[in-house]
Amino acid sequence: MSELLEIVIISLWISGTALLLSLLWSIPIALTLGLRRFRGRGTLISFFNAMLGIPTVALGLILYLILSRGGPLGILGLLYTPTAIIIGQAILITPIIVSLLTSAIEAVDPEIMNLARTLGASERQASLAVLGEARKGGILAGVAAFNRAVSELGIALMLGGGIAGWTRVMSTEIQRATGAGEFLLSIQLAAVLLTIVFALTFLMNLLRRD
Amino acid sequence: MAVLQRLKHVTQEYDGKIVLRGVSLSVRRGEVLSIIGPNGAGKTTLLRIMGLLDKPVGGEVIYRGVKVRKSNAPHIRSKITMVFQRAVLFNTTVFDNIAYGLKLRGYSSDEIERRVGRVLERVGMEKFSKRRAKTLSGGEQQRVVIARALVLEPELLLLDEPTANLDPTNVTIVEEIIRSLKNNAAVVVTTHNLFQARRLPDRVVCLLDGAVIDVGKTDDIFRHPKDERTRKFISGKLF
Amino acid sequence: MLITVLGEWGLNKVVGIMLIAAICSFASLAYIETLRRTEDKLMVATTTSLYDTGLLDVIADRYRAKYGTNLYFIPLGSGQSLEHAKRGDADAVLVHSPSLENQFLQENAGGARKIIAYNFFAIVGPGDDPTNIENLSPLAALQRIAQVKATWVSRGDNSGTHMKEKNLWQEAGFDPTELRNDWYLESSSGMGRTLSIANEQRAYTLADMGTYLKFHRNNLIDLEVLVSQGKELLNVYSVMAVNPSAHPYLNFNDAVRFIEFLVSSEGQNIIDEFGRSEFGRPLFYPAVELLRENTDPQLVSWIRDYAFFENSECPPRYRLGQEELYE
Ligand SMILES: Nc1ncnc2c1ncn2[C@@H]1O[C@H](COP(=O)(O)OP(=O)(O)OP(=O)(O)O)[C@@H](O)[C@H]1O
Numbered sequence: 010m011s012e013l014l015e016i017v018i019i020s021l022w023i024s025g026t027a028l029l030l031s032l033l034w035s036i037p038i039a040l041t042l043g044l045r046r047f048r049g050r051g052t053l054i055s056f057f058n059a060m061l062g063i064p065t066v067a068l069g070l071i072l073y074l075i076l077s078r079g080g081p082l083g084i085l086g087l088l089y090t091p092t093a094i095i096i097g098q099a100i101l102i103t104p105i106i107v108s109l110l111t112s113a114i115e116a117v118d119p120e121i122m123n124l125a126r127t128l129g130a131s132e133r134q135a136s137l138a139v140l141g142e143a144r145k146g147g148i149l150a151g152v153a154a155f156n157r158a159v160s161e162l163g164i165a166l167m168l169g170g171g172i173a174g175w176t177r178v179m180s181t182e183i184q185r186a187t188g189a190g191e192f193l194l195s196i197q198l199a200a201v202l203l204t205i206v207f208a209l210t211f212l213m214n215l216l217r218r219d
Numbered sequence: 220m221a222v223l224q225r226l227k228h229v230t231q232e233y234d235g236k237i238v239l240r241g242v243s244l245s246v247r248r249g250e251v252l253s254i255i256g257p258n259g260a261g262k263t264t265l266l267r268i269m270g271l272l273d274k275p276v277g278g279e280v281i282y283r284g285v286k287v288r289k290s291n292a293p294h295i296r297s298k299i300t301m302v303f304q305r306a307v308l309f310n311t312t313v314f315d316n317i318a319y320g321l322k323l324r325g326y327s328s329d330e331i332e333r334r335v336g337r338v339l340e341r342v343g344m345e346k347f348s349k350r351r352a353k354t355l356s357g358g359e360q361q362r363v364v365i366a367r368a369l370v371l372e373p374e375l376l377l378l379d380e381p382t383a384n385l386d387p388t389n390v391t392i393v394e395e396i397i398r399s400l401k402n403n404a405a406v407v408v409t410t411h412n413l414f415q416a417r418r419l420p421d422r423v424v425c426l427l428d429g430a431v432i433d434v435g436k437t438d439d440i441f442r443h444p445k446d447e448r449t450r451k452f453i454s455g456k457l458f
Numbered sequence: 459m460l461i462t463v464l465g466e467w468g469l470n471k472v473v474g475i476m477l478i479a480a481i482c483s484f485a486s487l488a489y490i491e492t493l494r495r496t497e498d499k500l501m502v503a504t505t506t507s508l509y510d511t512g513l514l515d516v517i518a519d520r521y522r523a524k525y526g527t528n529l530y531f532i533p534l535g536s537g538q539s540l541e542h543a544k545r546g547d548a549d550a551v552l553v554h555s556p557s558l559e560n561q562f563l564q565e566n567a568g569g570a571r572k573i574i575a576y577n578f579f580a581i582v583g584p585g586d587d588p589t590n591i592e593n594l595s596p597l598a599a600l601q602r603i604a605q606v607k608a609t610w611v612s613r614g615d616n617s618g619t620h621m622k623e624k625n626l627w628q629e630a631g632f633d634p635t636e637l638r639n640d641w642y643l644e645s646s647s648g649m650g651r652t653l654s655i656a657n658e659q660r661a662y663t664l665a666d667m668g669t670y671l672k673f674h675r676n677n678l679i680d681l682e683v684l685v686s687q688g689k690e691l692l693n694v695y696s697v698m699a700v701n702p703s704a705h706p707y708l709n710f711n712d713a714v715r716f717i718e719f720l721v722s723s724e725g726q727n728i729i730d731e732f733g734r735s736e737f738g739r740p741l742f743y744p745a746v747e748l749l750r751e752n753t754d755p756q757l758v759s760w761i762r763d764y765a766f767f768e769n770s771e772c773p774p775r776y777r778l779g780q781e782e783l784y785e
């Protein structure tokens with residue numbers, strides 16, 4: 010059971026950090042796309058929409074080749090560390106956060122920006138006011154992104170290696186244990202994973218209610 | 220009376236269509252100024268420029284003798300507050316809506332509570348403090364957005380059709396509030412209501428098709444309109 | 459600073475969330491990085507069949523208790539393990555594919571190879587054995603299967619077991635690259651899944667003993683061992699250090715110590731005892747003493763034929779200066 014617990018905690022920690030990391034750049038990107046009008050904006054939005062369905066194995070492979078000792082960022086020695094999975098998952102979920110948050114921001118009354126400004130907000134504070142109005146979409150984006158990160162297999166497997174007590178997360182362990190005939194462990198982990206995903210979704214719906 | 224804001228030859232266009240054609244006017248400290256004119260005359264457009272929310276394509280805006288530029292606009296804008304024609308509300312409680320500008324200005328939460336309480340009482344909305352603002356009726360929303368501007372005690376208050384949704388009692392309350400502000404601030408009110416235009420402001424600007432056709436003391440405009448079109452408009456016969 | 463942060467939080471939760479996000483994510487990344495840089499660890503790329511038995515967990519525990527170094531095993535399959543090692547992504551490899559290992563040595567990608575254990579693959583199939591291969595020699599069994607087109611599931615994943623299987627088909631007179639057809643399926647997955655597929659399809663397959671016993675004991679399959687004797691089914695596990703001259707950051711000293719541990723009597727005992735209580739029989743047999751003392755000449759000659767290169771488990775030019783391993 011403590012092995013199970015360890016895997017669950019590592020999973021939540023890795024995917025949670027990936028979410029936080031991704032928010033750092035995804036929120037500014039979504040604000041820019043949602044509030045500013047510039048050339049190439051439409052192309053960028055389509056790009057992020059197209060990246061929504063990127064196969065995790067493809068992204069995992071690309072990052073493996075980059076982070077591998079023989080690759081361009083090999084000197085960092087990041088392959089097979091939680092950091093590598095965190096980076097990979099943060100990139101994976103960026104299109105989810107950006108796409109969902111951008112459309113949530115676009116759905117906000119455009120006068121909110123002017124309202125905030127006339128009440129004394131700086132441009133930055135006015136953007137944040139819009140983000141505040143888009144919070145329901147923001148919560149949806151965050152939960153969807155976290156669920157995707159915690160459930161994905163390709164990146165965790167290729168960049169983490171499934172090392173016990175270090176990079177072994179729920180998805181990699183379900184895959185390994187199933188292949189190794191340890192069905193009890195797989196089923197337990199799958200149950201925990203489903204519970205987490207459902208609980209988060211439920212919690213989100215509570216939060217999204219007024 | 221000293222001039223607070225002056226517009227010089229302000230022009231504005233939307234998608235190439237000219238909406239304001241060289242509007243010049245000044246707002247003086249301690250006065251209520253009404254802008255009247257038919258639908259589409261450019262009243263809202265003008266007010267947004269006065270509120271420094273939109274930049275005109277031509278002409279200049281001068282505030283307290285200083286020309287408004289991109290660099291000083293945010294600072295000057297913090298002394299001007301506009302209430303939009305359509306009630307725009309944050310999706311939070313009435314209290315949080317009104318507290319927003321105070322929070323930006325760094326007041327303590329005690330102080331914010333006191334000021335919000337006072338202004339809500341003033342517009343007769345003290346019972347609605349905890350309500351989600353978007354669940355209020357049209358007139359209640361209108362009073363909240365007015366309170367939200369009043370609480371900031373701006374030097375220049377711009378009201379776009381503030382009483383359009385209100386019942387007679389509340390029209391009277393709001394007009395009294397506007398008059399009481401005169402000592403400390405200048406108030407610009409757009410209106411279609413000619414009775415209001417007659418009883419509320421000190422001066423009236425008559426806007427037609429993006430140009431000022433008449434401006435003067437309220438009595439002068441209504442008794443001796445200089446322009447033929449003004450005369451028609453105030454007797455309800457324009458177009 | 460704190461006041462501005464708190465002010466911002468009160469002002470707008472979003473800024474607060476971003477700040478907390480930044481702090482948390484950088485703090486935990488910094489935490490992992492310090493952990494990673496201060497701890498002693500050895501990356502070992504290995505085969506899934508070995509990994510899934512649990513033997514490596516026992517070895518890792520004992521090794522850490524003794525030396526304080528964490529062994530990180532990455533289960534990949536022999537072919538993939540060697541590829542990762544060539545790129546410098548592992549300090550040592552633990553594999554069972556002599557032909558690939560020979561290539562690896564020739565490319566100077568690694569060395570200090572030691573044979574540590576052996577066992578036998580088994581040809582497994584439905585209990586009623588519809589093709590009647592039981593007690594045939596391995597090659598005759600394959601020929602019979604091909605002749606009657608009985609369904610065969612191949613790993614098809616370049617693992618050590620897959621290499622072995624391809625060799626067997628070759629020796630039986632078939633070209634494995636031309637075999638794929640309606641009775642010869644490629645699962646392209648690990649041993650466990652391949653066994654499950656064979657079980658569902660009532661097919662034959664080549665299995666490593668460890669995985670087979672685990673699945674059989676847990677009643678996940680009802681395939682039986684039909685052929686498990688014969689030189690051709692020999693399975694030999696060896697360990698190598700990755701050559702640090704190409705990748706200077708590699709933990710070569712610990713890799714050598716790990717090899718020494720595996721060939722020491724302590725390491726060999728772990729291998730010998732593993733699985734006896736769980737499966738009632740050992741899964742792997744220690745190889746070091748056998749090779750040194752030549753206690754079973756026939757078996758030793760099989761191992762030498764199968765897994766020695768130039769008459770040595772590691773020709774001198776590939777020993778990376780670790781001669782004492784071969785005394
Ligand atoms: N964003 C916009 N894009 C294009 N045209 C606009 C825009 N905003 C206003 N206009 C046009 O500019 C003109 C002036 O509009 P404005 O809103 O200032 O009129 P108004 O005097 O406030 O009218 P009302 O009495 O109906 O409120 C109108 O013809 C309107 O259609």
Ligand SMILES: [Mg+2]
Pocket residue numbers: 262263264304379
């Ligand atoms: Mg208007």
